[in-house]
Amino acid sequence: MRLNRFDLNLLVALDALLTEQNTTRAGKRINLSQPAMSCALARLRSYFNDPILTQVGRKLVPTPLGISLARPVRELLMRTEATLDSRPNFDPGTTRRKFRIMMSDYVSTVLMAEVTRRSQRVAPGMTFEILPHGISPETALENGDIDLLLMPDEFLPREHPNEPLFDEYYVCVACARHPGIGQRITQAQYLDLPHVVARPGAHPQRDRAADELYLERQGHERRIDVVVGEFNMLPQYVLGTTRIATMHHRLARLYASYMPLKILPLPFKCPPIREATAWHGHRDQDLGLAWVRQLLKSTAEELDRSATAGRAPAVALGAPPRHGDAARCPI
DSSP: OEETTEETTHHHHHHHHHHHOSHHHHHHHTTOOHHHHHHHHHHHHHHHTSOSEEEETTEEEEOHHHHHHHHHHHHHHHHHHHHHHOOSSOOTTTOOOEEEEEOOHHHIIIIIHHHHHHHHHHOTTOEEEEEOOOSOHHHHHHTTSOSEEEEEGGGSOTTSOEEEEEEEOEEEEEETTOSSOOSOOOHHHHHHSEEEEEOOSSOTTTTSOHHHHHHHHTTOOOEEEEEESOGGGHHHHHTTSSOEEEEEHHHHHHHHTTSSEEEEOOSSOOOOEEEEEEOOGGGTTOHHHHHHHHHHHHHHHHHHHHHHTTOOOOOOTTOOOOOOHHHHOOO
């Protein structure tokens, strides 16, 4: 389709070129060959009478006009996508939509795995791509690279719609046969014992857990023996050692259901966190996305009710088999 002598298909190529600033990567982004992308760039340059992207060393750098076009072109494409996805009603039983959701490995384990099991029963054609938090989750949401962002409420971008999902608090986890502590731990023990901590993302401030920030504000310093890249790795590095870890309660409860771990209350008042969801304002009327958000919320509520009633937590698919205490905790 042409508008004012402009081939509107070139808008997709222009967005990819300005995002990737590389013809090969831009082509992969929209499933075009590198020669086809070079041809699209040539046509764009001819229409705008501007290089759009110029070679600086080994990189393509946007010209001032290219920079000015990036945001409105992205906004236009996102509005178009939202319009195409909008329907007067949404039928989960027949949908073939794919949703891209960004979240931590902790939320993926304690919630999203169960969400996908439930969605398969009622929406068998729906698919998901679960992405870890990158350098800038906010940019991924703003650019439309993801449909939904899940993270602690305090870090969500406020310019887009968001809603709370569930509240969480922290506990201390140790090997079940730890020789130095019983069913409680003092603050002196907590600060003196070696710790395993998780810093899973690329943002140094955001990716420190609330307990780290709290202790820092209180002027306390603990001994950190091991730093891991995922919350799910914490129990593995605690077993068979005198190390301890501070974990989300839901995740600790899950691992303690099949590993010889003890869960202890923290010896200080650590503020809870609120996990929440955010989506782009252009998708506010997307009934399919609203259905997914409701499924996330209802699943979280039902899992909490099950835990309160004393039923065993759902174990994530792929969880290792049970082992005896002596085999897994040889202290």
